Amino acid sequence: MQTQHVHNLLPDFVNKTLDNALHHEVSEHLDACPECRAEAERVGEVFRSIQSLQFEQPPVGYFSNVLPRIRERAEHDERFAWLKNPLLVKFAAPLAAVFVLVSLANLVSFDQSSEEYITYDDVADVLVRQTEGQPFANDQVELFAASALPEETVEHQITGLLVANGDTFSFDDLAGTSTDLLLENLSEQEVEALLQRLEEGSLSL
């Protein structure tokens, strides 16, 4: 002890938290070592400064409120503990993805089934498939139907009553109606395509 410095023991020496024997040894060393004595002085000063630091007390009644608040939080956490289930966490992303996909699929099929207007292509398809027998109800429809078809199909001299999806669209329904009503029955895309063809001069009603 006499030959080596005791810096690391000084905080405990100053605060008198060393056991008696060690405290005595350090004390003897300080008597003989000016460097450690000076260091012990500095350590003592620091502790005197720190002792003046009084932490503000917490608000009155704080400690009597700790437990009820913890209880409340613990109960809340327990209620929602299932959200922390590792299986749920592990599969949350795939489940969410499946849910989104199913929702989107439903949305698409819903849109399709609820669509009031068949598409321009659908008209063409139906015209191709249903070319049996009966004449068109009027020239306008015939002209429209014919113009909606590829040229080679038109060449087949389509005749007959064309019914597309029965409940949603029927060329029969259009018999004797104005062009305005015909346009009202078309979707935006169909109208757009129709306008384009009108502009191009490839269709005239």
Next chain:
Amino acid sequence: MSPSSDVELIQRFQQGEEAAFNELVRRYQEKVYWLARRFVNDHDNADDIVQDVFIKAYDALKNFRNESGFYTWIYRITVNASLNAVRRERVRNFFRIDEQFEYEDTGTESPTEKVELQEQRALIEKAIETLPEKQKAVFILRYYDELPYEEIANILKTSVGGLKANYFHAVQKIGEYLKRANATRP
């Protein structure tokens, strides 16, 4: 009737007796609060830590095997939570443009004394705040909580060997900080 030991309370809690947990909270809430408070220097932050520590304890106690003792364990959780709070605060301070000091009315000092006391307190808090994490933890646990080095080693999961040096260096750095700060004060 003698009070139940921590081990007994934990066993009772693990067997479903919720009141045993309440007793543990009542027993340790002040120690946890003051330990946290010395790290974060702020009541609200310390309160957040107290809440987090006991909620964590509530969840983890169901599987607690009492290998290190509840006291050491709860101290360890508190030290870690406090150090995390200090880190978060450092990040916040980094982005803070200006800092406001609120002077609290302690009721007995003159306005000048109040300001001086407040300044001195802020200075010491700052000096402790600037310590490296381990030195800070050792300083708080040794000086304020007066824990034996063996206990501190258990809490910090380190060997006893370097703790006395950590403590001394912490005191030395606080002293150097105060000296520099006082030298530049008007």
